[in-house]
Amino acid sequence: MTTERLPIVDCVSPEPRARGREHGEALRLPIREKIERWQSATAADYGEAPSSFFERLLKETGFRAAIERHTPELMEEVLGIAEGAGIDPETAYAMQLMDEEWWFGRAAHDGHCSGAAIAPSGRDVTAMGQTMDLPAWHDGAQALLKLRGKNGTPSLVFTSAGMIGLMGFSGRGLGICVNTLSGLRSRPDGLPVAFVMRGALARESATDAKRFLVGVPHASGQNYLIGDRWNVFALECSAAGAREVAAQNGRILHTNHPLVSLDLRTDAAASENSKARLSSLHAELCDAQGRTVENIKAALASRREGAAISMERRPDMGQTQLMSIGAVVYEIGGAIRGWVTGGPPSAGAWRELSFG
Incomplete structure (x- = not known):
């Protein structure tokens, strides 16, 4: 997918089922x-027929109860997606469980998203962004959803077609980025990542989103980077709850290993690549004192040897190997602005986004 071909789907209805449809x-x-x-x-990753793997995933987990309790409107949206696409509702539901599928099936990779947030200070406004690095079979399914809440507030959500969302920002000035923390403990009755992200994005402010993240049970280890005009926060979430990552010199940088949470899986191993990418972000945004969206764009496009933030797709790459299927940057101040790429940020142009 290229940025120029990235579709924007304008979901005009504020009703969840119709929006999903x-x-x-x-x-x-x-x-x-x-x-x-x-x-x-799925067959290649887990050595099991897709039908039996997903049947086990849905039977042996209790995510539905958490979804119905904390984000019931999003399950309605999933049912609408199934109706609109003409697919089985259980397939549409399983499609939302991306991070949960990984730990349930013990996927070989440990994640590869990289994110950064710069807190507002003086005349400098909030700036934040991330790469979204997923198996290459997602390439070609990238899309932007333009959504409207019941109060009319719009949101722009980057997604892989059929999912309720991966990352996004709202017209009220709230941005959310995410990255997998596969080394943290999971729980089979928690709220899946896609529902956590959208539930947090529906909040009025970063403080409200933080309260939501602290209050829900988490199915998967994940870092949530949230920001608005006044604050930026990062919360490492896992089976044990949420731990806040403190900003350093007005910046929060994160890759795929926990910085503060001690809720580790017994088989957790530190990722040297994740640590190398974090060092790359530091070099771009701390050592160089970068504070603008242009600095974040450059950091996300970085391809230092052994520490590439932007993962380009090679001609010989298999469908299960990781690549950057997109990237986002948000600027949240008096005005709310966003930029997106439909593939690796090192290999294509950024498109500016607006709520108009």
Whole structure:
């Protein structure tokens, strides 16, 4: 996918089921094509037929109860996606459980998203962004969803077709970035990452989103980077709850290893690549004193040897190998601005986004 071809789906209805139906109808073909690639990748990743693997995933976990308790409107949206795309509702539901599938199936990779946030200070406004690094079978399914809440507030959400969202920002001035922390403990009755992200994005402010993140049970280890005009926060979330990562010199940088949480899996191993990428972010944004969205864009496009933030797709790359399927940057001050790439930020142009 290239940035120029990245579709924007305008979901005009504020009602969850209808909103999901609009998403499913608009992206019906890429959703169906992605499901075929996903099922092939599942067999390769886990050595099990997709039908039996996903049957076990849904039967042996209790995510639905947490979803119905904390974000019931998002389950309605998932059912709408299934209706619009003409796919089985259980397939649409399983599609939302990306991070949960990884720990349930013990995926070989440990994640590769990299994120950064710069707190507002003086005349400098909040700036934040991340790469979204996923298995290459997601490539071609990238999309932006333009959503409206019941109060009319719009949001722009980057997604892989058929999912309720991966990362996004709202017209009220709240931005959210995420990165996997596979070394932290999971829980089979927690709230899955996609629902946590969208639930937090629906809040009025970063402080409200932080309160939501602290208050819900977490199915998967994940860092949530949240910011608005006044604050930036990072919370490392896991089975044991949420631990806040303190900003250093007005910056929060994160990759895929925990910085403060001690809720480690017994088989957790430190990722040298994650540490190297964190050092790369520090070099771009701390050592160089970068504080602007342009600095963040440059940091996300970095490809230092052994520490590449932007992962480009190679011609010989298999469908299960990781690549940057996109990146986002938000600037949140008196004005709210965003930029997106539909692939690796080192290999394509940024597109500016607006709520108009």
